[in-house]
Amino acid sequence: MAAPQNNGALIKFGIPKGSLQDATIALLARAGWKIRQHHRNYFPEVNDPELRCSMCRAQEMSRYVASGTLDLGLTGKDWVLENDSDVVVVSDLIYSKVSNRPARWVLAVAGDSPYKRPEDLAGKKIATELCNFTRNYFASAGIPVEVEYSWGATEAKVVEGLADAIVEVTETGTTIKAHGLRIIAELMQTNTQLIANKAAWNDPxxxxxxEQIDMLLHGALDAESLVGLKMNVPKDRMKDILDHLPAANSPTVANLMDDTWLSVEIVVASSTVRDLIxxxxxxxxxxxxxxxxxxxx
Incomplete structure (x- = not known):
């Protein structure tokens, strides 16, 4: 079979480097794009002549997409807002390194502190990596605070007395609780977004x-929670079987050589098969x- 011809639509595609890297490469593989990384190389190979991939920190991705350095990228909604980037949000893709659910940026304080609400932090210092968003959040609420950039180990800032509170991202809250902190507010839910440069989006x-990439990524994500079932069913039991088949669509039914049996194939939620089979x-x-x-x- 001849290789597909490049139609001239070379897409410069940003792959998030860091905590989302492995999950993103695995998702792309299920969608049909095999990413081959090279040690200490920011430009991995991909099995598609119409893509050129670059590894990029999620925190910086939206800036590179907005400037046109990249045509397309995967990054968090949080960093698009933090950078106030003028990009096209093609779609939301809920996946992560831990679980397929949105992460949360939360406001947390020491477990024994007197602070119970964001308003209680007026005049206090807050450490976070998400400075612009945090400043905007408190400013819109009319709460004067000092926001300080955290270069890492943000949970420890309160414990060490370097800040009165932190704004940090979490999926389960386990790390925050492990540091003896208490969440007093959720400021934002975030998930991965596929974002595009405006000029690239307007190029047919x-x-x-x-749109092809977006469709196949969503298809790969949707498939994670589904499985296929195939079975042989006696014709005279077909109605009873159909009553037990929760399906995305009607099942595929075909005759077998023995005309007293049917072949039935269907897609169902993977969470149901333990009881369904x-x-x-x-x-x-x-x-x-x-x-x-x-x-x-």
């Missing part, structure tokens, strides 16, 4: 490619096969 050829077996289904899905479009 590039836009088609970007025994129930189907009781109703007469046989040769039940469960298989993983790469993409569901």
């Amino acid at each position: 050829a590039k836009r088609r490619k970007i 025994p129930a189907l077996r009781e109703k007469g289904a046989q040769a039940i096969i469960e298989y993983a899905l790469n993409k569901v479009i």
